[in-house]
Structure formats: structure tokens, C-alpha cells
Amino acid sequence: xxxxxIRGGIHPDYRKELTSEKPIVALPLPRLLYLPVQQHMGAPxxxxxxxxxxxxxxxxxxxxxxAVSAPIHAPTSGRIAEIANxxxxxxxxxxxxxxxxxxxxxxxxxxLPEPLADPFAATPQQIKDRVAGAGIVGMGGAAFPSAVxxxxxxxxxxxxxxxxxAECEPYLTCDDRVxxxxxxxxxxxxxxxxxxxxxxxxxxxIERNKPQSLELIKKAAAAFANIDVADVPVQYPMGAERHLxxxxxxxxxxxxxxxxxxxxxxxxxxxxxxxxxxxRFGRPLIxxxxxxxxxxxxxxxxxxxxxxTKVAELxxxxxxxxxxxxxxxxxxPMMGQPLxxxxxxxxxxxxxxxxxxxxxxxxxPVQPCIRCGSCVSICPCGLVPVEMAAVIRHENMDAAVxxxxxxxxxxxSCSYICPSHIPLAQYFNYxxxxxxxxxxxxxxxxxxxxxxxxxxxxxxxxxxAKREAAAARAAAQAxxxxxxxxxxxxx
Amino acid sequence: xxxxxxSLTVMGAALxxxxxxxxxxxxxxxxxxxxxxxxxxxxxxxxxxxFVGCGQAAAALARGDAxxxxxxxxxxxxxxxxxxKVGVRVDLSEAEDRGPMVAYINEDxxxxxxxxxxxxxxDAIVGAPKQMHTVVSEVCHACAKCFKICPTEAVxxxxxxxxxxxxxxxxxxxxxxxxQVH
Numbered sequence: 001x002x003x004x005x006i007r008g009g010i011h012p013d014y015r016k017e018l019t020s021e022k023p024i025v026a027l028p029l030p031r032l033l034y035l036p037v038q039q040h041m042g043a044p045x046x047x048x049x050x051x052x053x054x055x056x057x058x059x060x061x062x063x064x065x066x067a068v069s070a071p072i073h074a075p076t077s078g079r080i081a082e083i084a085n086x087x088x089x090x091x092x093x094x095x096x097x098x099x100x101x102x103x104x105x106x107x108x109x110x111x112l113p114e115p116l117a118d119p120f121a122a123t124p125q126q127i128k129d130r131v132a133g134a135g136i137v138g139m140g141g142a143a144f145p146s147a148v149x150x151x152x153x154x155x156x157x158x159x160x161x162x163x164x165x166a167e168c169e170p171y172l173t174c175d176d177r178v179x180x181x182x183x184x185x186x187x188x189x190x191x192x193x194x195x196x197x198x199x200x201x202x203x204x205x206i207e208r209n210k211p212q213s214l215e216l217i218k219k220a221a222a223a224f225a226n227i228d229v230a231d232v233p234v235q236y237p238m239g240a241e242r243h244l245x246x247x248x249x250x251x252x253x254x255x256x257x258x259x260x261x262x263x264x265x266x267x268x269x270x271x272x273x274x275x276x277x278x279x280r281f282g283r284p285l286i287x288x289x290x291x292x293x294x295x296x297x298x299x300x301x302x303x304x305x306x307x308x309t310k311v312a313e314l315x316x317x318x319x320x321x322x323x324x325x326x327x328x329x330x331x332x333p334m335m336g337q338p339l340x341x342x343x344x345x346x347x348x349x350x351x352x353x354x355x356x357x358x359x360x361x362x363x364x365p366v367q368p369c370i371r372c373g374s375c376v377s378i379c380p381c382g383l384v385p386v387e388m389a390a391v392i393r394h395e396n397m398d399a400a401v402x403x404x405x406x407x408x409x410x411x412x413s414c415s416y417i418c419p420s421h422i423p424l425a426q427y428f429n430y431x432x433x434x435x436x437x438x439x440x441x442x443x444x445x446x447x448x449x450x451x452x453x454x455x456x457x458x459x460x461x462x463x464x465a466k467r468e469a470a471a472a473r474a475a476a477q478a479x480x481x482x483x484x485x486x487x488x489x490x491x
Numbered sequence: 492x493x494x495x496x497x498s499l500t501v502m503g504a505a506l507x508x509x510x511x512x513x514x515x516x517x518x519x520x521x522x523x524x525x526x527x528x529x530x531x532x533x534x535x536x537x538x539x540x541x542f543v544g545c546g547q548a549a550a551a552l553a554r555g556d557a558x559x560x561x562x563x564x565x566x567x568x569x570x571x572x573x574x575x576k577v578g579v580r581v582d583l584s585e586a587e588d589r590g591p592m593v594a595y596i597n598e599d600x601x602x603x604x605x606x607x608x609x610x611x612x613x614d615a616i617v618g619a620p621k622q623m624h625t626v627v628s629e630v631c632h633a634c635a636k637c638f639k640i641c642p643t644e645a646v647x648x649x650x651x652x653x654x655x656x657x658x659x660x661x662x663x664x665x666x667x668x669x670x671q672v673h
Contacts, residue, residue, distance in 0.1 A: 092658040423663040433659020448632045449534035451613040
């Protein structure tokens with residue numbers, strides 16, 4: 001099919017060969033599972049179990065709350081050992097409320113919702129509810145609740161469900177393995193999602209460096225006339241939602257709009273597989289495929305991991321560390337987040353665990369900008385990183401917004417290409433964080449103002465009522481006195 | 492010569508009329524800077540600046556009669572914004588930035604006297620006579636009036652802890668510490 005060029009981008013050393021030929025292996029059940037209540041974007045889930053409760057595999061442990069949220073299920077049967085604050089798999093290293101499950105080894109399934117016999121006869125709402133109930137979130141890394149995205153069909157006119165199998169991050173091969181080993185499930189999941197969204201067309205986009213995936217998905221999709229398989233060029237960040245949409249449709253998503261506004265909804269291939277399992281078998285999202293890679297790992301692998309497994313157990317399963325890593329990263333090396341240590345759990349959005357050596361990280365001292373313009377020519381969003389970083393360095397956030405910092409997708413291409421090793425993407429992440437903080441402060445200030453005004457109005461009203469009551473009482477007393485006087489004068 | 496005097500007189504009269512009319516019709520009521528300053532202040536009328544409320548403080552700032560560091564609940568952040576708005580330079584490096592704070596009532600010490608509740612301008616304190624009180628931290632803006640009035644020193648001003656949802660990346664500086672691997 002016809003493809004369109006995308007702007008900028010880089011061609012890093014992909015290093016996928018470390019794990020691309022390693023079939024998915026299942027991890028034996030760990031001794032304890034740690035399930036944070038927030039493994040997704042939006043509101044944290046609300047815990048519905050108590051320490052000491054016996055739970056079955058697939059049972060709900062925490063319910064989603066609010067419009068954007070997702071429930072959490074037991075990855076295996078066992079006992080709730082504790083609910084405690086445990087270090088989250090997050091660069092801050094801050095603690096998060098976590099359910100600790102002690103597996104009993106029986107791995108017994110609980111009551112699952114009935115499979116939908118014919119998903120294509122079900123209403124979109126039924127499929128959406130099933131996906132929401134299964135706790136499925138975007139598995140490419142962003143972990144946005146998938147049911148919310150499946151509901152976009154109601155509010156937008158959609159043409160294409162774009163299944164993202166680009167996997168443009170170096171090292172990661174989990175999506176590649178899913179497509180190779182579960183091609184039929186991915187295609188079935190995609191058809192179910194397209195039915196829920198009401199999109200007539202499905203495009204499955206895969207980068208050309210995954211020829212086996214392309215071939216197997218093409219074979220699995222051959223029976224369906226509405227599915228196209230696109231072999232997109234190898235170019236980072238091809239797998240970014242907006243860029244993949246542009247590569248496939250030629251349409252650019254306007255700033256601060258969704259791809260749905262131009263008729264495209266993007267889902268990850270692993271999400272499609274999770275939807276297949278939830279709809280066809282009623283199974284919730286309780287495990288995921290994780291690529292464990294990097295030169296500091298003895299035997300890199302693709303592993304099917306029960307959610308809540310500590311990263312240290314994954315590393316042990318891969319033969320341990322060959323040397324002390326310089327960085328441990330959750331996700332890919334370009335957009336992933338550094339982990340504070342190995343003592344954090346795998347969550348729904350963990351696509352990879354990379355233990356990188358000092359040689360791979362290639363840290364260099366920051367040097368002054370030489371204004372070479374490399375960052376400008378490679379920025380896939382058409383921004384000017386050099387100018388944005390300069391104004392952010394001087395805390396001039398208004399100017400940063402004017403230069404378009406909120407349109408930056410934090411792909412890190414500029415940091416990668418910079419010959420002076422300036423951490424440009426970190427400047428932009430810092431600016432976005434500061435701007436969000438300012439926004440929260442502004443909202444709080446508005447709230448405080450409103451409350452003060454309401455209180456003043458209430459006090460004023462109460463004072464007025466008091467004055468009126470006093471006046472009425474005085475009038476009544478005067479009237480009484482007058483009557484008494486009249487009675488005294490004229491008995 | 493008469494021609495010159497006459498034409499200048501006519502021009503003077505005409506332009507004077509235009510200016511007079513413009514002054515009347517395009518007159519700005521109040522100082523627009525005052526409204527802009529007011530929007531930067533917390534608006535809780537706590538009175539700690541020495542003025543009756545934020546409006547009076549904004550007016551004084553707009554006239555140049557008050558310092559930009561006048562607002563204790565606003566702290567360093569508001570002082571910086573005010574300095575930028577009124578166009579003065581202020582050295583805040585000395586000012587200690589306590590960051591955002593919130594009031595907290597030590598329930599063991601609270602005697603339920605209601606004084607803090609009546610003092611609170613945002614209704615952030617809930618309680619009843621002879622029952623312990625508590626602070627709804629989402630609406631507390633740390634004016635510290637309750638802290639000053641409490642007869643048993645049960646109120647503490649605590650910094651708001653950073654959570655995962657409020658955390659963000661720091662500005663690039665020193666290289667990051669390597670992960671802790673045991």
C-alpha cells in the first residue's frame with residue numbers, strides 16, 4: 001500500500017538481535033507478587049480485598065474509579081499477604097500503594113465472565129465493557145485504558161483502526177515475538193476492536209526490520225479483505241502514534257488534538273491480543289510479554305511475566321547480571337524510564353527491562369551548544385529544540401510554550417543526535433512537568449478564590465439574617481411595650 | 492504673520508478638542524495593573540500582608556507602595572511573578588522557599604475550640620465544639636491563620652509531600668546516580 005514520508009527521525013543501532021530469535025518463555029510463579037494500584041494513566045484503582053483474603057486467579061483485587069481508570073486482577077490464586085507502600089517502577093523511586101499477593105501454587109482460575117460467543121454480533125458497548133472489565137491498557141508503554149479509546153467511535157467519525165506493530169525502540173522485541181507467535185490472536189483482536197470502534201478498515205503497520213512478523217501477519221490477515229498490512233520504513237520514532245498515522249494516511253494530526261480527530265485510532269499489537277483473550281475467553285490482563293535485554297544481562301530473553309513480578313526475579317531468570325549495569329531501564333532506551341533499582345514490580349506498561357552497561361549508555365560530559373542545527377533537522381515534530389532548551393534554561397516557560405514545547409512527544413531524537421551531548425529531552429520533560437505544576441497551582445488558586453467568595457457571601461447572608469431578626473425582635477418588643485402602655489393608660 | 496497665528500490657533504483648538512473628547516470617552520477606570528496583580532495573588536483575604544485584603548494589597552503594589560515580597564502564603568513563586576509584573580528586580584536568593592505547605596491538626600492536642608475553623612477563609616477546617624478538627628488539605632492554601640490562633644499549638648504547617656502524580660523531571664544538572672544493584 002502507498003505510504004507517506006514522516007519528518008526527521010534518527011537511525012539508532014537497533015540491537016534487536018539480542019532477543020529477536022528468542023521464543024517467548026513463561027516465567028515460573030514467583031514467591032510474591034507486588035501489584036501497584038496505579039499501573040495505568042488516570043485515577044488509581046480502588047482496593048476491594050483485605051489482607052488475609054484468599055483469591056482466585058483472575059479475581060478483581062481493585063476496581064477502576066472514574067472515567068479513566070482500570071481494574072487490577074489477581075495474576076494467580078493465593079492469599080493477600082499485605083497492602084503496603086512499595087517503591088513504584090517509576091524514575092522518582094517514590095512509594096505507591098501496592099497489593100502483595102502470596103501465590104498458593106495451585107494457579108486456580110476463579111469465575112470468569114462468559115466468553116462472547118460471537119463478538120461480531122455483540123454491541124460495541126458490550127465489547128468496550130468487557131475490555132474495561134478485563135483491565136486492559138495500552139501495552140506499548142503509555143498504559144492508557146484501552147476501553148476509553150475503544151469508545152471514541154461514539155464521538156468521532158473513524159475510518160481506520162491502525163494497529164501499531166512498528167516497535168521502533170531499539171532492543172525491544174516483545175511485540176515482534178507476539179506477532180510471530182500469536183499472529184492469529186492479534187488479527188482476531190484487531191477485528192474485534194474495529195467492530196467496537198465501527199471502523200471499516202484495519203491497517204497493521206510493521207517496520208521492515210521484522211520480515212517474519214510481516215509475513216506471518218500478512219498470512220493471518222489474508223482471509224480478511226478489510227485488513228491491510230503496511231511495511232513501514234525503519235525510522236525512529238515511526239511507532240509514535242501521530243507519526244505512524246502520518247506514515248500510513250499522509251495526514252498530520254493537529255497540535256493538541258487526537259488522531260481520532262482525523263479518523264484514526266491507534267492500538268498496540270499486544271493490546272489486540274489482550275482484547276482477543278478478554279472477549280473470546282473472558283480472561284483479564286494478568287500477564288504480559290517483557291523483553292529482558294542489554295549487555296549487562298547474561299542471557300537476554302522474551303518472557304511472559306505475571307504482573308507484579310519483581311524485576312530482580314526476571315534478571316535472575318535470565319542468568320543474572322554479567323556486570324554492574326550503568327542504567328536499568330523500563331521500556332526502550334529512547335523513551336523508557338530509568339528504574340531506581342531492581343526491587344520494583346513489572347506492571348501493565350512494562351514492555352522491556354534493559355540492563356545497560358556504561359558502554360551502551362555512552363554518557364559524555366555536556367558541552368556548550370555549537371548551534372549546528374542537527375536537532376532542528378531531525379525533530380520529528382518540526383520543533384526547534386535548541387531554542388526551546390535555551391529558554392527553559394532561563395526558566396522562561398511562556399517562551400517555551402510559544403516555541404511549542406507541549407507538542408514535543410519526548411522521543412529523545414534530539415538528545416541522541418546532539419554532538420555536544422546536551423540532554424535536550426530532559427529539558428523538555430522538565431518544562432512539561434513545571435507547566436503541569438503551574439496549571440495545578442492555578443486551578444487551586446481559582447478554587448481558593450471561589451471558596452473565599454462563597455464564604456464571604458455566606459457570612460454576609462448570616463449577618464443580614466441576624467440583623468433582620470434583631471430588628472424584628474426589637475419591633476415586636478416595641479409593639480408589646482406599646483400595647484402594655486395602652487392597657488395601662490386605658491385599662 | 493496673522494496667517495501663522497490663525498492656523499496654529501485653529502490646529503491647537505481642533506487637536507485640543509480631539510484630545511479632550513478622547514480623554515473622556517477612552518478613560519481607563521482604575522489601574523489595569525491592579526486587576527492583573529490581583530489575579531496573581533492568592534485571593535484568600537488572609538490579611539497577613541498588613542492590608543485588609545488582596546484587593547487593597549494589589550492597589551498598593553500597583554501604586555508602588557508595597558514590596559513584592561508582601562504575601563506570605565504566596566511565597567517565593569508569587570513574589571517572582573509580582574516582580575515580573577510590576578517590573579522590579581528582587582533578589583529572592585536569600586528568601587527561603589519552603590515550597591507548598593498545608594496545615595495539619597495534631598488530633599492529640601486539639602481541644603475542639605472552633606477558633607481555627609472560624610478563622611479559616613476557605614472553609615478548609617471541619618469540626619464541631621469539643622470534637623477534634625481536621626484540615627481538608629485539597630482546599631488549604633497555607634495562609635497559616637489557624638497556626639497562629641490555635642491555643643494549644645495543635646496546628647502544624649507541613650510541606651506537601653511529592654507524590655508520583657505530582658513528581659516531574661528535574662532540570663538537567665549533574666549526571667544521575669547509577670541504579671542501586673545489590
